Amino acid sequence: MSNKEETTVDTSSPTTASEMVTDQANTDSSPSPVKERKQSAYSFRFMESEKESESDKDLIIHSLNESLHIHKEILERIQSEKESYQQQIEQEREQEKQKMEDWRQTAEYALEEQNNHCFELEQGIEKLRKELEAKKEDYRKLEIKFYSYVKQIRVTDDDLSTIQPEISHLLSQLNNTCMGLKSKMNREKGTQFVFERWQDRIDLIKKYMMPAEGSELLDTSYITFFVEKYLIETLLHHLMDVPIHLGVSINNDFEAVNDWMASRNKEWSNRLRQQVCALVIQQPGDEEARITEAKNQLLQEIVETLGPVYPSLKQDPKKIENLIQRTSKLNLAVKGQEIKIERLSIEEGVTKFDSESMKATVKGKPDGIVFLAITPPFVARDEIDNEHGFTVPGKVFCIEDEQQKEEDDNTVEDNNTVKDNKDQEESQDEDQEMNQVSEQRIEAKDIDKETIE
Structure with missing residues (x-):
């Protein structure tokens, strides 16, 4: 290799040239292995190798120069890639930092x-x-103004929560009154009273309430049932079924106006009824005398009707008068309500017992057909709220449902017939099985006999 090339190498890579000078100095200062071997017996061979080593040195130097050049290029490329990578990393970091900053600003703005x-x-x-x-x-x-206004037009302060127990108390007082008069009853007149008022049911009454042969009089308990029924029907008809109140002169006229208004606006008709009832009671005027007279006439009518049954009632009609007063008060409370309180209709001899709206007397059957509706069931229904209402069960005397009994008897007979037919079929099946077994035995004997022969 020429000296010009060596100079180029030294200039391009100072560090490498110094290393080469150092290596050359070390080579010159160290004893030559060739010289050391000249004293050997084979010195002529080492002389030839010394000539060859000069060319090898040039080759080695050339190889080293190329290696250094390649190494330099590799280092430069690595350095360039490193710088490029670092620059890329820095750019990515800057971009990430910018994104984070943008996100932070966006988040702060959103927050x-x-x-x-x-x-x-x-x-x-x-x-x-x-x-x-x-x-x-x-x-x-x-609300205060409204209730104040409503309170002024209502006759009483009652609502459904107080009317329900009041109805129960009235029915209980009615029952106690009848039971208290039971010991003072003329049984013969009581039986006559029942037969005269319920002539169309005499045969049925005798059938279910006079079971003993030869007896022509009803038991006092049964007569009490009919008296209680008569009293509640009379009180309801004269006191609670009237448009306004017993004895008021405009009852009939108000009924016509109320029916006309109810067909057009039910709320207005309810308010009109409340206002008229309150006006009649709070400012009765000449109506008060008519009301008192009508109550006395009703009391006299009841006493005259039940007088033969209870002879002492004419001398002491106070219990009946208390019933009239209590029913009259209940009528005013009912008339002041927006919700209509109705009485369920019970068709005697047809309607079946309903435990939700009826309670059976001890004398009769616990269920079945209602033979006598002593007191009616009272029901209050709210068209808007089904839970806002009540039911006061009616008192009824029940008899056995003969039609149901006949159906049950027919069902029992049918079941017995089916059972007998089934037993008969099973018996026939057993006979057939026995006959088949007998035939098989006979055939087996015949086969054995033939085999023996």
Whole structure:
């Protein structure tokens, strides 16, 4: 290799040239292995190798130069790639940092918007809360005024919660009155009273309430049932079925107006009824005398009707008078309600016992057909709220359902017939099986006999 090439190598890579000079110095200062071997017996061979080593040195130097050049290129490429990679990393970091900064700013902006929106909502909620409180206060005042107004047009302060027990108390007082008069009853007149008022049911009454042969009089308990039925029907008809109140002069006229208005506006008809009833009671005027006279006439009518049955009733009609007063008070409470309180209809001899609306007497059957409806069931129904209402069960005397009994008897007979037929078929099947077994035995004997022969 020429000196010019060596100079180029030294210039391009100073560090490598110094290393080469150092290596050359070390080579010159160290004893030559060739010289050391000259003293050997084979020195002529080492002389030839010394000539060859000069060319090898040039080759080695050339190889080293190329290696250094390649190494330099590799280092430069690595350095360039390193710098490029670092630059790329820095760019990515900057981009990531920028993205994070953008995200942070966006998040802060969104958070600020959410906080502002939350603050606006809180202000709106607070405003609505104040409006709600104001409306509640207005509603409370309106409610007070409304109830004050309604209270003024109602005859009594009763509602469904007080009317239901009042009906139960009336029915209980009616039963106690009849039971208290039971010991003072003229049984013969009592039987006559029953047969005269229920002539169309005499045969059935004798069938179910006079079972003993030769007896022509009803038991006092049965007569009490009919008296109780008569009293409640009379009180309801004269006191609670009237349009306004017993003895009021405008009952018939008001009924026509109320029917006309109810067909057009039920709420107005209810309010009109409440107002008229309140007016009649709070400011009766000349109606008070008519009401008192009508009550006395009703009392006299009941006493005259039941006088033969209870001879002492004419001298002491106070219990009947108390019933009239209590029913009259109940009528005013019922007339003041928006919800209509009705009485369920019971068709005697047809209607079946219903435990939800009826309670059976001890004398009769616990269920079956209603033979005698002593007191009617009272029912209050709210068309808007089904749970707002009540039912006061009626008192009934029940008999056995003969039609159901006949059906049950027929069912029992059919079951017995089916059972007999089944037993007969089973017996026939057993006979057939026995016959088959006998035939098989006979055939087996014949086969054995033939085999023996």
